[in-house]
Amino acid sequence: MSVNTSRRAALKTLAMFGTAGAASIILPGCWDKESGAAKSAGAPAVVKSVGDAIVEFKYPDNPSFDLIYLAEELGYFEGTRAKPKYVGKIAAPQLIPLVGTGEIDFGTRMVPLVISAIASGLDLKVVSAGGKTLEEAPHMKYFVRKDSGIRTAKDLEGKTIGFNSFGACAEFVTKTYLRQHGVDVNKINWLVVPDNQGEQTVETGNIDLAIIHPPHSGGAENNPALHKLWSDYDLDRGLGGMAPYSAHGKFIREHPEATRDVVRAVARAGNWVNANPEEARKITARRIGMDLGKVERYAYVENLVVTEPPIQYYIDILESEGKIPRGKVKVKDVYTNEFNPFAGQKV
Structure with missing residues (x-):
């Protein structure tokens, strides 16, 4: 993507809010009971009316475990009013600012980035x-070298932690946990390292701890030179782990049916991954050219229905960190389940 005025504006906004410092329900009619695989034949999930135009939504083409790519592979956009239009690779810190300005129409990044973007006036x-x-x-998982001597939270004072971006889960979940264990987080050097470089960077000693997300955490998990300290499950039992999909406000307003089709497609894909984790790993490995043995998966919220506790968790953290004014953003400002056809269904 070319760097234009709106992107520069988005990146300035980004700097304002962070760069400074068991099986799910299987949707009926979609699955082969013997194999669990998606059927290649049969009626599409959404049948377009005569004259309906297909809406192409702009989306990054990143080397990641992502439901948009899986939904397309599984055929869940066929017969709908929505189709992904990939616009090239986009660095993780830029995703939410670019959704907020409309340079891309959808993006998946952690809740605190969305909250901060909304607080700064972006439209998403x-x-x-x-x-x-x-x-x-x-x-996400936390890795150190086996010979580093680092085994407790307090050992990290004076060390360098590499993570994929400021303002997201890796920063705030980690800082919250470290403070709970008496660590002065101001004595830690925080360095942005992309997930696909984290394993090598910690192994070579350029950082002391790497926080790595799937699918790339699998390489570090299997690296004999490294030791896994924790996962985010150990830190907060998953409260901070919801990684939602956000959409540009103008796209939602102009294309509500296409928005609904995207949400339906990723919800079906998320349920499929939960029921077929090994097949999902194979698709991801093939798509990004990664060795299958090193590919780790995500688990997904059933039917991808948004709940409020993970959002309130990050509002509280951002307010306590001084990243947003108290009371400026309410939970209801951040999300809607209006476009999820499975909202309200029991799981």
Whole structure:
């Protein structure tokens, strides 16, 4: 993507709010009972009316475990009014600012980034829940060298922690946990390191601890030179692990039916991943050219229905950190389940 005026404005906004410092329900009719795989034949999930135009939504083409890519692979956009239009790779810290300005129409990043973007005046809304943390499928993992001597939270004072961006889960979940264990987080050097570089960077000693998300955490998990300290499940039992999908406000207003089709497609894909984790790993490995043995998966919120506790959790943290004024953003400002056809259904 070219760097233009709106992108520069988005990046300035980003700097304002962070860069400074068990199986789910399977939707009926979609699955082969013997294999659990998606059927290739049969009626589409949404049948367009005659004359309905397909809306292309702008989306990043990143090397990640992502429900948009899986939904497309599984055929969940077929017969709908929505189709992804990939616009190239976009660095993680830029995703939410670019959703907020409309340079991309959808993006998935953690709740605190969305809250901060809304507080700064950007036009976006969470329309679908995403990943959730399970003990066996955490949202992120923490790795050190085996010979580092680092085994407790207090050992990290004076050390360098690498993580994928300021303003998101890796920063705030980690700082909250460290403070709870008596660590002065101001004595830690915080360095942005992309997930796909975290394993190598900690192994070579350029950082002391790497916080890595799936699918790339699998390489570090299997690296004999490294030791896993924790996962985010160990830190907060998953309260901070919801990684939702957000949409640009103008896109939502102009294309409500296409928005609904996107949310339906990713909800179906999330349920499919929960029921077919190994197949999902294979698709991801093939798509990004990664060795299957190193690919880790996410688990997803059932039907991707957004709940309020994970949002309030981050509002409280952002207010306590002084990142947003107290009372400026309410939970209802951040999300809507209006476009999720499964909202209100029992799981």
